[in-house]
Amino acid sequence: MQAVKASIPKALPHGCCVPTCDNSGAKLIKITSVFNSKTSRGRYPAAGIGDIVYGAVKKGTQQMRNTVVFAVIVRQKKEYRRPDGMRVKFEDNAAVVLKDEKGNPKGTILKGPIAKEACDRWPAVAKIASIIV
Numbered sequence: 001m002q003a004v005k006a007s008i009p010k011a012l013p014h015g016c017c018v019p020t021c022d023n024s025g026a027k028l029i030k031i032t033s034v035f036n037s038k039t040s041r042g043r044y045p046a047a048g049i050g051d052i053v054y055g056a057v058k059k060g061t062q063q064m065r066n067t068v069v070f071a072v073i074v075r076q077k078k079e080y081r082r083p084d085g086m087r088v089k090f091e092d093n094a095a096v097v098l099k100d101e102k103g104n105p106k107g108t109i110l111k112g113p114i115a116k117e118a119c120d121r122w123p124a125v126a127k128i129a130s131i132i133v
Contacts, residue, residue, distance in 0.1 A: 004117045010037075010046035011078035012093060017058060021074065021094040022107030025064040029055035029071055029095055047073050049080065050121040054103065069106075070098040072125060074118045087113070088133065096125055 012018060012031060020026050035056045037045035047053050048062045051073050074096050079089035090113065097106045103122040110125070113133040117124035126132065 004050045004121060004123050006080055006082045006117050008048040008050065008080040009078050010071060011076045012048070013046040014044040018073070018093050019097045020097055021111045022096050022105060023109045024097040024107035025061035026057040026069065026097050028059040029069065030058050031055050049073055049076055049115045050118045052097070062083045071095040071103050072098060072103070072118060072122055074114045074125065075112070085131065
């Protein structure tokens with residue numbers, strides 16, 4: 001896992017529901033914790049593009065519902081700035097469900113564009129991405 005080069009704001013707080021963009025069987029994930037997030041006392045942890053989160057599946061297939069999974073955030077509505085000065089934002093928030101915390105995706109198809117920063121950090125997600133922005 002490499003460091004992200006862009007300055008990405010943490011736009012998805014602990015407790016928010018994020019739709020998934022893969023065919024793993026999960027449709028909606030509620031973020032329960034964010035890995036490696038350090039905050040001040042009393043502040044909820046939040047996630048941005050490329051962060052790995054721990055979430056509970058709220059909607060999906062019967063086997064996936066009420067399970068706890070790892071996921072990577074691949075799109076966010078809040079714009080962020082790349083080092084070359086370009087600002088990027090997506091029209092929705094999205095996550096990819098993982099098999100384990102090493103970054104292997106559970107699904108085989110990713111729908112929609114994936115942020116370049118998430119692909120740089122998680123190469124296994126980049127292998128099955130159809131569009132990288």
